[in-house]
Amino acid sequence: MDEMKAKETPYSGERAPVAPMSAPAEAPAQASRAENAAPSVQPEQSSGIAGLVEVVKRNLPGSLTDVTAFLKRTRRVWLMTAAIIIGAAALVNLTARAAEWAKNARERRQLHAMATLTPDRLFARCGAAVVDETKVVYPVLMRTISYQPRGGEKLLVSFSRTAEEKSDWVFLSLQNENSAAIYDTTEAKIAALPCLDSKK
Numbered sequence: 001m002d003e004m005k006a007k008e009t010p011y012s013g014e015r016a017p018v019a020p021m022s023a024p025a026e027a028p029a030q031a032s033r034a035e036n037a038a039p040s041v042q043p044e045q046s047s048g049i050a051g052l053v054e055v056v057k058r059n060l061p062g063s064l065t066d067v068t069a070f071l072k073r074t075r076r077v078w079l080m081t082a083a084i085i086i087g088a089a090a091l092v093n094l095t096a097r098a099a100e101w102a103k104n105a106r107e108r109r110q111l112h113a114m115a116t117l118t119p120d121r122l123f124a125r126c127g128a129a130v131v132d133e134t135k136v137v138y139p140v141l142m143r144t145i146s147y148q149p150r151g152g153e154k155l156l157v158s159f160s161r162t163a164e165e166k167s168d169w170v171f172l173s174l175q176n177e178n179s180a181a182i183y184d185t186t187e188a189k190i191a192a193l194p195c196l197d198s199k200k
Contacts, residue, residue: 126195
């Protein structure tokens, strides 16, 4: 039945008395009450800071045994942190080594491709040539094979061998027919004629 009664609110419906404007004597009294209230706020703020300092002082270890006990309690955290740092360093090192290994493997493959380049391997890697000429300059045979991998550029690949039947072709040069630019490095040769980098 008590539950059925209307709950009373903490506020009453009555109006609070308001001081008339003609009563200046009460104004200084209210000002002095406000001044008395302000200093009470200041100690609360300082006691909050002092309380925080006091809590920190109580929780700081006082001796080496306290530090040792703290480290024993947090041993798992320290071990996990150390494991993460060591793992990250190992991962960075492994990634750098893998990238270097891949670069070295590519360079070795390209060097091997250029060192063992013969007309037959050139045809296998790059397809049929635009022009294939052989000149006899006794006792040497000169063979020039032309490719046109890009729009208007014509690349000349030169080989030579002795006039004997069993001699092998030796790769001499790769140059641009129009500008007579010679590609000296392996990277420049592969960039000019990318099919040379295939594994055939």
